[in-house]
Amino acid sequence: MQQRMRPNLSELVACAANAVFGLTALVIALGYELGSVRRMGPGFFPVAVCVTVMALAVATAIESLGAPVERSSTAWRPLLFISLAVIVWTQLIDSLGLVPSTVALIVISSLAKPPFRPVSMLLLSTGICIAGYLIFISGLRMPLTLFGR
């Protein structure tokens, strides 16, 4: 029961993030015309929602004070490699085409979950490239090329 007494720090961080999100949006939204009740400007509704988000962030923070602390660790490795894989894919797809971008995506994302399996990865890349070609380029006529633009 001792846990109950201690404020739940990670929960508070989450609430603070919500509050900051609401505040940032509010600052931007105040730049739009508010208008009148009869003819509302583009700023009226966003301002109202921002204020609501901030109020709710405070309320959740108060609520979380009584909640028990749950511990969980963040897995940085998957986060890093999955993000990297997707970013690389978006950078390559328009310039180098489907095959290089997809191979890069699969190789990088595979690093998120060791052990590294070169053979199954190669097979997977080949399979996905073929499937990708058949479904998206040949079948659905997406404006993509296999290699280069």
Place this chain on the structure above:
Amino acid sequence: MKLITMTRRAAAASLLAMTGAAIAPAAVAQEDFPTKPVRILVPFGPGGLADITMRLAAEKFREILGQQFVVENHPGAGGVAAANELLKAEPDGHTLIVMSNGTTIATSLFETLGYDPQEQFAPISTLAWFDLGFFVNPESDYEELTDVVSYAQENPGMLNIGTINPGSTQNLSAEYFVAVTGIDANIITYRTSPDILAALIRGEIDLVFESPTAFASAMESGQAKILATTGSQRNPSLPDVPTAEQAGVEGYQVEGWNALWTLAGTPEPVIETLHEAIVEVANMPEIQERFAELNTRAQPLTPEEMAERFEADRAQWAQVIEDAGIETR
């Protein structure tokens, strides 16, 4: 129906082949152009008038020029996404873009559009033309367009005009109408034309600016009554409906169009080939008929006429935007 005799799988396969890219071109082209499939970039989502008319025409281009004409949708504000796609391509005529009167509006509406169609692109021809209609609820007392104008003059601020999105041709046409007639009215925007029709039936709005295509069924079933059209001449499918000018609103004219353009610097002969293909397609009876069903008119322009038309429309809408005090983005 030939398909009946095929097996299910064969039918499905042939349908898939028709939707998907047929890898081998139907016929080998005799000339230097086109040497590979031609992309048509449509700056709108699938299913709209511009999209459907282009897809219809693309089939015919393939028959004439012996290469696939692939319609790609790149929807994005003011056509920027499609324009950027075009700017990435080579000026060899294998990438075309659909320009519309909406583009002439966008050049004035957006402070930084990111591209200059008149500088960077080259006109080929218009394909489809359309006008807008003035619609009212059939149960209202409005018999003529001037009735609406006089109601608005007698009751300032009471007339509700419905249009789609701000900055659309319909919306600016309404702004233009308010400016020309000098009335005080509320212009209420809706997301889609069906939303507007529903609002008109409910009696929420008094006057609607919309294309007769979108309201074709509404007219036929008596959900909406057309008072006039905005064109320079009467709409061929609506011969009994006067134009706004004929109906007594002097100096009011709006005509929309969809056209094909390509990159500036494309060789003259290529543009000429494409232009001739459009002229041929626009004059096909089948295309004329399909377009008429969509309440549009297939009519080409020469590249020079196209350039002039673009500039004339740009100047007109720039004036409307300024007069209506619409904030540029």
Place this chain on the structure above:
Amino acid sequence: MSDTFLNLGLGFQTALSLENLMFCMFGVTLGTFVGVLPGIGALATISMCLPLTFYLDPVSAIIMLAGIFYGAQYGSSTASILLNLPGSAPAAVTCLDGYPMAQQGRSGVALFLTTIASFIGGSFSIMLMIVFAPMLASVAISFSSAEYFSIMVLALVAASTLSNGSFLKGVTMTAVGILLGLVGTDISSGTARFTFGSVTLSDGISLVALAMGLFGISEILTNLSRGNYTAIDPRSITLRSLIPTRADMRRFWPSSGRGTLIGSVVGILPGTGPTIATFMSYAAEKRIAKDSSIFGKGAIEGVAAPESANNSSVQAAFIPTLTLGIPGDAIMAVMLGALMLHGITPGPQLIINQPELFWGVIASFWIGNLFLLVLNIPMIGLWVRLLTVPYHILYPAMLFFICIGVYSVNNSSFDVLIALIFGVLGYGMMKFGFSPAPLLLGFVLGPLLEEHFRRALLLSRGDLTVFVMRPVSLLFLALTLLVLLLSMRWFRTLPRRFGRKALQRNE
């Protein structure tokens, strides 16, 4: 009435020709396939097939297109259940309990029940359509902005109770979702909001990117960080494991029935019907369940009700399209376009002038639903085998399909980056007990909520009482208040406390 059935017979005669059956099957199969793929939706597929329909007769054309539409609906449920990849807002609700069921090795049952739930929902709605179509259509159209605003408020508040955690967190996510939905060009003034000068953002955040990020990518991240994902043993897939038990079915029927009812009532509202219906039916199931803690952990009710609601509302959405010529969403608009290309103008005249077409189309809807059932039940065993793939192969493949699927919607790699951002965000949210489903609904309804709020006040000339003076709007607001109060712990315990006090006084 007898006329109706005579015409319906005529309709079945039209729809049941060998040729039409074939087009129906083609449409349903193609639809299921594109529905399973993230991104490419029914809209894009139907548009692509539109030129083909010029060569068909109108009934065949609409039968094929409707088949694609149903198939895609069903396919996206499949992807939601197996991989937590919802292609649309309604499918996200299926994820809530369908995916946990799959993780428990009950994906076969989930898919089986989904198929049946869809069929029930669809069939009921079609019958409703046969009997009451014209009447329902006029009810649908009488809804003005004030009513829309109120029903959306109700849906949003109901959706906030969706997650298992605290109600406050649910509301917070809804509000954040509304804010995210406002990114882009303001529909009423044309002002670009929260776009940071980016032209790409001026069309708003892509729904598919948001959903794929919040559900798909974040789930991959969660599974990888937990490291306890186990593929299903192929030997455990037996016919028996695919078929629901009698106990499952006992829980299934009432939920499916309630979902169907909610779906067919809400579905006639043009536009947002299916989204609102699925979220509301899920919330309703959770509210009336004896033990609401089973939801989100693979509850049969959580799959049955929203699936039935989805299909019945999807079906009901055809009512305004066909009887008034007023399509509720982009897909319906394209279908309408297909009919108009054949010189047919849907509207009140359609039933009178071309009964064989109108009833043929309705009959074909039912046949389409039946086909889904027939085609998909044998497919379930195959789908389930997807989960026997080891995770180290499955997740890179999923990532690829998410990327290209999101890309395909606007041909934009920027959207894929947006999906990644929401993937990371969704991962963080789950860690802190914030549920992505209310955020998604807020995102979808937010801009509409604002639009209707502003338009209602524009039309009432600034009179705020418009929301309570219109009876239907007032009813929705009252229901909202009730849901809100029931979510407060002190209010739920109120009767008990009062009871005790009264008891004490009596003594």
